[in-house]
Amino acid sequence: MSADGGTADRQVPLVTTAAYESCPVTGVLRTVGDKWSPAVIRVLAEQPCGFNELDRAIEGISRRMLTRTLRNLEERGLVSRAPQGGGSTPSRVEYALTALGRSLREQLRALGTWAAAGGQDVPG
Amino acid sequence: MSADGGTADRQVPLVTTAAYESCPVTGVLRTVGDKWSPAVIRVLAEQPCGFNELDRAIEGISRRMLTRTLRNLEERGLVSRAPQGGGSTPSRVEYALTALGRSLREQLRALGTWAAAGGQDVPG
DNA sequence: CCGTATCCGTAACGATACTG
C-alpha cells in the first residue's frame, strides 16, 4: 500500500466548516429546523392569517416564539407581512406565504411523503 | 355572516400539539435538523467509515457530538453500526448509511437543489 | 482505535406582564 491517499484513507476534511456553513441544505434546515416554523408554514399555507389567529391556530406556541418565528421566516423571504390601517398602531397585520414559501411548503410535503412511506418513526 | 365558522374564523387549533408531535415532517426535521447530522450523512454517503475517520472528515466536530449524532441516526434506522473484532474492545467500528439513510440523503439533495435554485440565502 | 464522563457557556424556548 502506498503512503499517500489510496482508497479509504483521508487526511483532509471532506466537510470543511466554510463549505458546511454556506451549504444550501444546511441553510434551509437552519431556517425551518426550529420548533415552530413548520407549524406556521402549514397554517399560512391554508390561508393568510393575522397574528392572533396564528396564535390560536397553533396549539402551545407563545406570542414570543410566534413573533420570532415570523420574523425569521420573513427575513428569509418565505413569509410576507402586511400591516393594515396606516396609523401608528396597525389594527391588523396580515401574514402570508410568499411564492418562495409556497414552493418550500411543497418540498416539505415531499419530505413528509417520504417519511410516512419510509417508516420513519416519530419522536416520543 | 353566521356566528359559527364561516370562512376565515377559527376557534380551534389547526395544528394541535399531538398532531404536530406525530407529524412525519416534524419527525424527520427533528432527526436531521441538528447541527451535525447532515455532515455525517454526507460523509457516509461517500463511503462507510470508522469513528476517527469520521471525526477527521468533519471539520470542527467533537468526539462527543459525533457519538451523539451517530447514536441518534442509528436509533432512527438511518445509519448502521458494525463493530469488528469480537473482543471486549472492538478495534474498529464501521458506520454506514442504511438503505433508508441513502434514500433520505436523496431527499436532502432534492431540498438542496431547490434551495440553490430558489435563491435561498445562506446564514452568516 | 473507540468511545464515555464531566464541566461549562450559550442559545432556544416557555410564562407572564406590560405597551401602543
Place this chain on the structure above:
DNA sequence: CAGTATCGTTACGGATACGG
C-alpha cells in the same frame, strides 16, 4: 389586535480528561 420586555429553565453544543 399586535406585539415587546423580562425572567427562569432546559436543551444543545464545545473542551477536555479519562477508560476499554
